[in-house]
Amino acid sequence: MGTLDGTAALVTGGGSGIGLGCAVRLAADGAAVTICGRTEARLRDAAERAREDAGQELGYVVADVTDDAQVADAVRAAGERGPLRTVVASAGGSSSIGPIGDLDLDQWRATLELNATGTMLTIRHAARAMARGGGGSIVAISSIASSNTHRWFGAYGVSKAAVDHLVRLAADELGGVGIRVNGVRPGIVRTELVAGIADTGPVLDDYLACMPLSRVGEPEDIAGAVAFLAGPEASWITGQVLNVDGGHHLRRGPDYSSFFEPMFGADALRGVPPEDAVSDRGD
Numbered sequence: 437m438g439t440l441d442g443t444a445a446l447v448t449g450g451g452s453g454i455g456l457g458c459a460v461r462l463a464a465d466g467a468a469v470t471i472c473g474r475t476e477a478r479l480r481d482a483a484e485r486a487r488e489d490a491g492q493e494l495g496y497v498v499a500d501v502t503d504d505a506q507v508a509d510a511v512r513a514a515g516e517r518g519p520l521r522t523v524v525a526s527a528g529g530s531s532s533i534g535p536i537g538d539l540d541l542d543q544w545r546a547t548l549e550l551n552a553t554g555t556m557l558t559i560r561h562a563a564r565a566m567a568r569g570g571g572g573s574i575v576a577i578s579s580i581a582s583s584n585t586h587r588w589f590g591a592y593g594v595s596k597a598a599v600d601h602l603v604r605l606a607a608d609e610l611g612g613v614g615i616r617v618n619g620v621r622p623g624i625v626r627t628e629l630v631a632g633i634a635d636t637g638p639v640l641d642d643y644l645a646c647m648p649l650s651r652v653g654e655p656e657d658i659a660g661a662v663a664f665l666a667g668p669e670a671s672w673i674t675g676q677v678l679n680v681d682g683g684h685h686l687r688r689g690p691d692y693s694s695f696f697e698p699m700f701g702a703d704a705l706r707g708v709p710p711e712d713a714v715s716d717r718g719d
Contacts, residue, residue, distance in 0.1 A: 438466025439667040444518035445469045449527030451478040453627035457655025458662045463492035470514040472499040501527040501554030511561040521572040522666040523562035525555045532590030537709040544591045551595035571614025573666045578621045584689040607675030616674040618665045623681025625653040642691045648683035
């Protein structure tokens with residue numbers, strides 16, 4: 437008997453990486469899992485891989501987490517497979533990078549919208565469904581970049597810090613209806629988002645130097661923490677954000693200067709804007 441037998445789960449951003457790892461683990465624990473994302477082909481491929489590689493059956497529904505109606509539809513679809521007891525808000529990413537003086541405003545806003553607003557909408561609709569059904573567990577995927585500054589990461593760390601606060605806020609508001617809300621802060625995890633960086637080179641070397649448990653994480657490391665927070669062993673835990681990062685949070689953020697300097701220049705990384713930066717922007 438799995439700890440989540442007879443229940444349903446929704447994992448946003450479940451088409452790859454951490455989200456897919458969480459979906460497979462929750463399915464192994466007995467949940468009827470639905471994954472959602474923006475691209476049907478990716479979701480279909482993910483479901484096929486889960487069946488072939490792990491023997492787990494995943495449902496899927498196309499949904500953009502920044503679209504209120506689509507998130508509502510995804511929560512509804514997940515709940516049609518059983519009582520919705522687990523929702524993992526894993527959808528996220530960033531298009532905002534570079535020195536603060538050079539950040540693109542549209543990319544900044546898009547990253548905040550995806551990570552902060554997308555998580556809020558997921559929590560909002562999950563909470564409505566769970567409140568009607570007697571409670572459940574919501575787990576939001578944050579990042580070590582929310583707590584340890586990652587220079588030149590633009591809106592990413594800022595938006596993930598918003599996720600951390602949302603976790604605490606929602607936990608405080610929703611405990612009365614039996615809903616627990618927690619978060620997980622991964623460190624560097626081997627996914628397509630960090631392809632190349634997690635393989636070799638000075639950035640990876642610096643990551644490992646900052647980690648007491650000096651290795652790159654795997655999606656399964658994060659999935660194990662999510663499964664714990666979703667399961668009965670965590671029934672008296674809410675409002676927590678758990679670092680799953682090899683201890684990286686104990687030290688400092690990584691040094692990406694070797695990665696960003698060829699893109700933006702050494703002066704820009706030191707905070708010196710191009711001579712024409714102010715006049716070009718007119719602000």
